[in-house]
Amino acid sequence: MIIASNVSKQFGKLKALDNVSVACKKGECIALIGPNGSGKTTLIKSILGMVVPDSGFITFNEKNILHDWKYREQIGYMPQIGRYPDNMTIGHVLDMMKDIRSNSLQTDEDLIKAFKLNELMHKRMRTLSGGTTQKVSAALAFLFDPAVLILDEPTAGLDPVASEIFKEKIITEKQKGKLVLITSHVLSDLDDLITQVIYMQDGKLCFHKTIEALRKDTGEEKLSKAIANVMTKN
Amino acid sequence: MKKIIKYVMTDILRNRIVLVYTVFLLITSFSVFSLEDNNSKGLLSLLNVILIVVPLVSIIFSTIYVYNSAEFIELLVSQPLKRKSIWLSLFTGLASSLSFAFFIGAGIPVLLYQPNSVGCMMIGIGILLSVIFVAIAMLAAVQTRDKAKGIGIAILLWLYFSLLFDGLVLFLLFQFADYPLEKPMIAISALNPIDLGRILILLQLDVSAMMGYTGAIFKDFFGTYIGGIFSFTVLLIWIGIPVFFSTRKFNRKDL
Numbered sequence: 001m002i003i004a005s006n007v008s009k010q011f012g013k014l015k016a017l018d019n020v021s022v023a024c025k026k027g028e029c030i031a032l033i034g035p036n037g038s039g040k041t042t043l044i045k046s047i048l049g050m051v052v053p054d055s056g057f058i059t060f061n062e063k064n065i066l067h068d069w070k071y072r073e074q075i076g077y078m079p080q081i082g083r084y085p086d087n088m089t090i091g092h093v094l095d096m097m098k099d100i101r102s103n104s105l106q107t108d109e110d111l112i113k114a115f116k117l118n119e120l121m122h123k124r125m126r127t128l129s130g131g132t133t134q135k136v137s138a139a140l141a142f143l144f145d146p147a148v149l150i151l152d153e154p155t156a157g158l159d160p161v162a163s164e165i166f167k168e169k170i171i172t173e174k175q176k177g178k179l180v181l182i183t184s185h186v187l188s189d190l191d192d193l194i195t196q197v198i199y200m201q202d203g204k205l206c207f208h209k210t211i212e213a214l215r216k217d218t219g220e221e222k223l224s225k226a227i228a229n230v231m232t233k234n
Numbered sequence: 235m236k237k238i239i240k241y242v243m244t245d246i247l248r249n250r251i252v253l254v255y256t257v258f259l260l261i262t263s264f265s266v267f268s269l270e271d272n273n274s275k276g277l278l279s280l281l282n283v284i285l286i287v288v289p290l291v292s293i294i295f296s297t298i299y300v301y302n303s304a305e306f307i308e309l310l311v312s313q314p315l316k317r318k319s320i321w322l323s324l325f326t327g328l329a330s331s332l333s334f335a336f337f338i339g340a341g342i343p344v345l346l347y348q349p350n351s352v353g354c355m356m357i358g359i360g361i362l363l364s365v366i367f368v369a370i371a372m373l374a375a376v377q378t379r380d381k382a383k384g385i386g387i388a389i390l391l392w393l394y395f396s397l398l399f400d401g402l403v404l405f406l407l408f409q410f411a412d413y414p415l416e417k418p419m420i421a422i423s424a425l426n427p428i429d430l431g432r433i434l435i436l437l438q439l440d441v442s443a444m445m446g447y448t449g450a451i452f453k454d455f456f457g458t459y460i461g462g463i464f465s466f467t468v469l470l471i472w473i474g475i476p477v478f479f480s481t482r483k484f485n486r487k488d489l
Contacts, residue, residue: 048312051488072314083305
């Protein structure tokens with residue numbers, strides 16, 4: 001569904017992405033792993049068109065995303081740090097999003113219910129705690145039942161209960177055949193979710209393997225140990 | 235696009251600063267008109283206030299607003315929306331709410347005390363200046379990510395258009411006093427929308443008789459039909475060019 005070919009991006013002297021090529025297909029659940037500043041978020045933002053690559057191109061359903069915007073109807077994005085207009089209430093933000101994406105017929109409000117956001121609808125965004133803001137971001141990402149879910153550090157800041165609800169939701173969506181892209185540093189959260197691993201370092205893509213292949217290569221059952229194994233070898 | 239304009243406008247019109255701006259304009263206009271016994275003199279005093287305050291408020295408020303809505307813009311960019319329509323909606327929302335504030339604050343008193351062509355001209359110039367300085371502010375804000383720097387640029391631009399430009403023109407006039415500069419002055423005045431606005435209104439008033447030979451040349455040019463069209467076209471260009479360049483820049487910006 002999403003193919004990135006030789007994508008490079010430079011911020012000043014820093015090479016955020018260095019000749020990255022990836023292919024993501026339907027029904028996959030991909031973990032994007034790498035140390036801080038390895039270019040994970042930049043890659044995600046390039047896919048969303050928020051960052052324009054210096055060279056290389058990205059296609060979505062075989063169409064170049066440059067100067068295109070329609071394809072974002074099929075993406076649900078949950079940012080690392082959700083930032084929303086201070087003066088709006090949760091209800092306003094949700095209504096506005098529904099208003100903007102009015103061509104989506106049905107909305108998926110499971111997470112709004114599960115996170116009990118209904119009771120907080122009148123609260124202004126600036127008064128919310130970090131975790132509640134994350135819940136709003138998560139609810140927004142799933143709201144329009146998109147074919148692709150891009151989740152940037154989704155479980156950071158969520159309490160254990162919310163985190164479990166969220167993981168359950170990802171698993172159900174994955175089973176519906178959606179493409180899920182997750183970055184996370186909490187590797188134990190990813191164990192029972194993902195099918196593939198992309199490992200990045202210093203803007204370069206080190207490997208893209210299925211989880212089974214990774215387990216076999218490293219001889220470790222747990223993802224966290226497998227990745228630690230890879231990181232120490234490098 | 236209409237939906238985003240709606241959200242931007244409701245947000246701005248609820249903003250306290252815009253309310254204070256409107257009330258300030260209302261108080262100034264009514265007090266100026268009640269202080270002067272001659273309404274035309276009142277209009278002249280109001281003109282001087284408007285030519286300073288309207289660009290200042292428009293440019294500073296818009297710059298700060300664009301920086302403060304960085305989150306909102308980021309949120310919208312990740313949605314299925316064209317970047318161009320996001321930016322133009324932001325511009326339309328800002329320009330129409332500030333023009334509306336100006337119309338309520340200064341337009342209504344002017345229409346009450348001076349319901350003639352000069353009054354209408356003044357309202358038109360005020361609204362055009364509001365829109366022009368929103369456009370310039372958005373160009374300044376899109377250039378740099380740093381808020382303090384962006385606001386600094388906006389203030390400098392305002393200083394340039396309100397004070398420095400006149401100083402430069404005076405300097406030029408004195409340096410080249412031996413040459414006939416009256417005609418080039420018309421071209422130079424097109425380089426500053428505030429000056430152009432001032433000339434257009436002054437020529438409608440009796441005081442233009444006191445402006446000397448340059449004033450006569452101005453009257454000869456700007457007083458005519460073609461001159462009028464020329465100056466309004468120039469003012470529209472002052473809106474179009476900054477909007478064009480800021481949209482282009484925003485289209486390629488990394489967020």
